[in-house]
Amino acid sequence: MDTTKELSPEAQAIYDGLKAKIGSFTPDFELWYKAQLAVEINQLKKERNAVVLGHNYMEPVLFHTVSDYVGDSLYLSRVAAETEADVIVFAGVEFMAETAKILNPTKTVLIPSTKAGCSLAEAITAEDVRWLKAQYPGVPVVTYVNTYADVKAETDICCTSGNAVKVVESLDSDQVIFLPDEFLAGNVARETGKTIIFPTKDKPDGDNPDLQYQMIGWQGRCMVHEQYTVEDITAIRADHPDVVVLAHPECSPEVVEASDFSGSTTAMMDHVRDNDFPSILLLTECSMGDNIIANNPDKNVLRLCSVRCPHMNQIQMQDILNALKFNQYEVTVPEDIRLKALASVERMIAIG
Ligand code: 13P
Numbered sequence: 001m002d003t004t005k006e007l008s009p010e011a012q013a014i015y016d017g018l019k020a021k022i023g024s025f026t027p028d029f030e031l032w033y034k035a036q037l038a039v040e041i042n043q044l045k046k047e048r049n050a051v052v053l054g055h056n057y058m059e060p061v062l063f064h065t066v067s068d069y070v071g072d073s074l075y076l077s078r079v080a081a082e083t084e085a086d087v088i089v090f091a092g093v094e095f096m097a098e099t100a101k102i103l104n105p106t107k108t109v110l111i112p113s114t115k116a117g118c119s120l121a122e123a124i125t126a127e128d129v130r131w132l133k134a135q136y137p138g139v140p141v142v143t144y145v146n147t148y149a150d151v152k153a154e155t156d157i158c159c160t161s162g163n164a165v166k167v168v169e170s171l172d173s174d175q176v177i178f179l180p181d182e183f184l185a186g187n188v189a190r191e192t193g194k195t196i197i198f199p200t201k202d203k204p205d206g207d208n209p210d211l212q213y214q215m216i217g218w219q220g221r222c223m224v225h226e227q228y229t230v231e232d233i234t235a236i237r238a239d240h241p242d243v244v245v246l247a248h249p250e251c252s253p254e255v256v257e258a259s260d261f262s263g264s265t266t267a268m269m270d271h272v273r274d275n276d277f278p279s280i281l282l283l284t285e286c287s288m289g290d291n292i293i294a295n296n297p298d299k300n301v302l303r304l305c306s307v308r309c310p311h312m313n314q315i316q317m318q319d320i321l322n323a324l325k326f327n328q329y330e331v332t333v334p335e336d337i338r339l340k341a342l343a344s345v346e347r348m349i350a351i352g
């Protein structure tokens, strides 16, 4: 790569902006190369009337250049429902792109990699949900958006990490089935004062059949957030007594309890922006830490974790360019499944 070559004025402006924001932790040649990709992507976006929706976990260059909207899954679902663009390129994982297609079936929705899955979405099938509904007839089913369309289609209402408690509290029912994240469910149960069980096919009433319970969960986990432990927090607090710990609710209830704040990825970002903490530790995906540091250069964010989501990491600048150039990879959802899934996603959006 000849980094002495002169950049076009447009690429130079993007390069300069990136250098100021993320130059302290990103190699120069990477900024130089990606600034030129950003120019090509911006041109194709214009030609195709396309919009790029970037999740907060996107790598810093993608997040700070070609993403037209950035945010958590709730916000990006809302944008996907309202956009006037002809093409939506979802810079996130497959279930997010599928949700955009469910909400906006006449648009072309592209996911730039076929390998951007999610350990939570893989943890449950539509057949599993049907089994649970047969075990607990009449109990409403809340499903985290981190699931595939056929699972959403078996569901009464969806939720995200940003509105899970609100969604559960909106249901007029003594019991709720909450799928598939064991830890998010545990955190909702903790916050709402409910008791939860985790049934399996050989123990449909969980480990304690005599227990009175209000929530029925499932044993799916996020492969990133399950890695954080209470011991990590104790060790950090020993070295940095003033540290404020922010944990995503996909962390275990013990980790969330030992933290100072828990919320969706955007809630975590806002909490850092809006407060003056002596130092901050983020227990979430590490690219988001970089994006927060880029937007808050004056804040002391401890760089102690480097857990990257391998699925989010599939989406790079070159993949966005290829998506727009070659119309890849188009997301499709069978119409009968889409209509059922739409009802549960729209109920969630109405709650906010
Ligand atoms: P948010 O909805 O908080 O952005 O979380 C999505 C996700 O997949 C976190 O791992």
Ligand code: SF4
Residues within 6 Å of the ligand: 093, 117, 118, 119, 120, 121, 146, 222, 223, 224, 225, 250, 285, 309, 310, 311, 312
């Ligand atoms: Fe799924 Fe976890 Fe990656 Fe989020 S961070 S997309 S929940 S595997």
